[in-house]
Amino acid sequence: MEMPPPNAAILAQKAELLRQLGRVLPADAIISDLAETRAYECDALTAYRCPPMLAVLPRTTQEVSAVLRICHAMGVPVVPRGAGTSLAGGALPTADCVILGVARMNEVLDTDYDNRVIRVQTGRTNLSVSGAVEEDGFFYAPDPSSQLACAIAGNIAMNSGGAHCLKYGVTTNNLLGVTMVMMDGSVIEIGGAHLDAAGLDLLGVICGSEGQLGVVTEATLRILHKPEGARPVMIAFDSNEVAGACVSDIIKAGVLPVAIEFMDRPCIEACEAFAKAGYPMCEALLIVEVEGSEAEIAHQLHLIAEIARRHDPVELREAADAEEAARIWLGRKSAFGAMGQINDYMCLDGTIPVTELPLVLRRIGEMSEAFGLKVANVFHAGDGNMHPLILFDANKPGDLERCEAFGAEILKLCVEVGGCLTGEHGVGIEKRDLMLHQYGAADIEAQLRVKDVFDPTWLLNPAKVFPLSTTESRRTAGIAAA
């Protein structure tokens, strides 16, 4: 992936920038030593690294505002960073940028059970939002796989999803309000504990804008009471087609499980070898989870089993108790670790219409042979969000490039069958250059015009999301204007 070359004029201002930042931030909030800025050289897309010019770790919205005002005046690009778990390179620095990390802003500001909302600083991790209300029986629904580490700031930037969004929705459906600092340092408040916007749905466009419109420092999130219980059933099939048809039939029957996870044979084999969850060796495995009281769970699982049996499953295993439930989830939850043990891997995130599943899996299998790289598929089947994991060897010259080319072909296929490039990880730099496969030039231009309104000088995370050629004139004009 190409990144814009560092601007020498900006680099030359480093000493002056440090001096100005030192006036608004305590010394421990500024990181300028090369050895230390290396900690911010990449996010979870580790194939691409570049230490930033500086990193700052403010503790308050006012400090964020002061930093942005200075960078804005000096024309220095700023890359916001949550916990740095982006798989798309959303927090990848350029050598001439300031990394603005919100990790130190992790307080719960208000918990309101009567109105079912929580107000947090956005450096707080996803799981610890639920953790703050768990004892009282509540939880925050979006649950990305990285939830132990990822920050709400990044969840908002990428509009993160998770395994349970079939029922509960993704971040944008659970976000009610934000405090956001604009690139010029001004602070705006949008929404709150009430529902729906008064004017244009600015919150809707901010969520998922990959840190390009503003830096969100506080958020009001919807919390829900936990269900009385939850239990999975595992259903094994001897073909992807049949498993796909079963998913469709479950949905059509009016059962709305909280999660429907799908694993194909290469994934099952790898997970089994790694986690020994006791999965049967088959072509496709579904894990379907339902929620409610004991009786409600039993009723729904009975309906699902009836539908599944019509598709002649190889095996159908209901969890009899919590231990068995945990074992059913064990393999799925260790999928990424299992792959990591075998090899380096790249995790894709395209979404397809559920009905196209068999075709897409077949085509991925053919491409896997053509590229000579193995691929395992694990994904959220209820909503068509695929996660093909392509295995490669980072130490082997040319393998990464081959892997990326393979990934690009899969994503193009997703678009071709009516889907999209990314369902929950974001575009970042990873899918930036594929955007013109999904959108026409005018559709991209419409999005750039939105950024023009929020960040007219194009200093916030400028080299992401859109192909560099489509943003070049704006980026250079912005820096020249400062």
Place this chain on the structure above:
Amino acid sequence: MTHPQSEAELADFIAGAKGPLQIQGGNTRGVVLDGDVVSTRGLSGVTLYEPGALTLVVQAGTPVAEVEALLASENQQLAFEPMDHRLLMHTQGEPTMGGVFAANISGPRRIQAGAARDFLLGVRFVDGQGQVLRNGGRVMKNVTGYDLVKLMAGAHGTLGVLSEVSLKVLPTPETTATVTVRDLDLAKGIAALSAALGSPFDVTGASYDPQVRTAYVRLQGFEASVRYRAEALTKILGQLGSVEVLTDCADLWRGIRDVASLAGQPGDVWRISVKPTDAVALIPALGATQVLCDWGGGLIWALMPAGRDLRASMTVPGHATLVRAAEGTVLPRHHPEPAPLARLAAGLRAQFDPRGILNPGLMG
């Protein structure tokens, strides 16, 4: 009035327009603006319906009734339960899908399932220069680029005219029951709704009608499950007032959805969105003739004496829309935005409609 019969005709017309345009779907919300009327009713029909994928793509002018009938044939529904404004507004016409999304119209189930905007997966629209644009798609999870889909939902046609929408639909629940709690004053009524919504029992409607001092809590799903949850809620809510479980309640919720209790009465009708528990202090301060609470108290419908600016009594955060203005009432329809947000909104309108011809002045 112009009736483009295709997206291309719509685009040509807007590109060649010389002055302000009023964008109209079914015209059931009684909005009257200056400018030539452009109707989307000619853009009608279902492009794609995949019940197994819970997705539907329709032309913007397609009547809501047509879509609901199609979905019903597969036992599915529009889960955000869009209101039909005809009763309250005393209008004719046919609500359209484009109108529902352009105004982000959601009913009682918004509290559980989400708003219209949460179900909108993709849009095609014509901007103020006559350019056809698209955003989003037809899959349920999509974070590819900026979410202009949300921006278009609730923009009331001021950023562009919707030509096609794709949306997520959901299965129709097998059974519905309503737990009613009577003899509750306002504070207890809202407390009852908070208790129900804060329970694990997946409430799909939570309304309080001060006129009859009754709270209504809706449960939906499989029959045995609904019965179980109704019993559980009866125990919790029985501490607050006398409880009865209704099983025949479709008309009740249609009435709440369409604000039937305020229809046909003279005065202005306002729609207020606040934090649910703020309703307790706010409602007595409004000086309203009659009110109805939905969304656990977070949505207040208020019938006010004509011409009185309800916003002056808004002592809590939130916003109020003047949905039905009596003859002679001259007040802005939409809540004025704080200056920094108004600047952003104006900036976006200048980008998408630089000539300012799409429903000018409607939103501010």
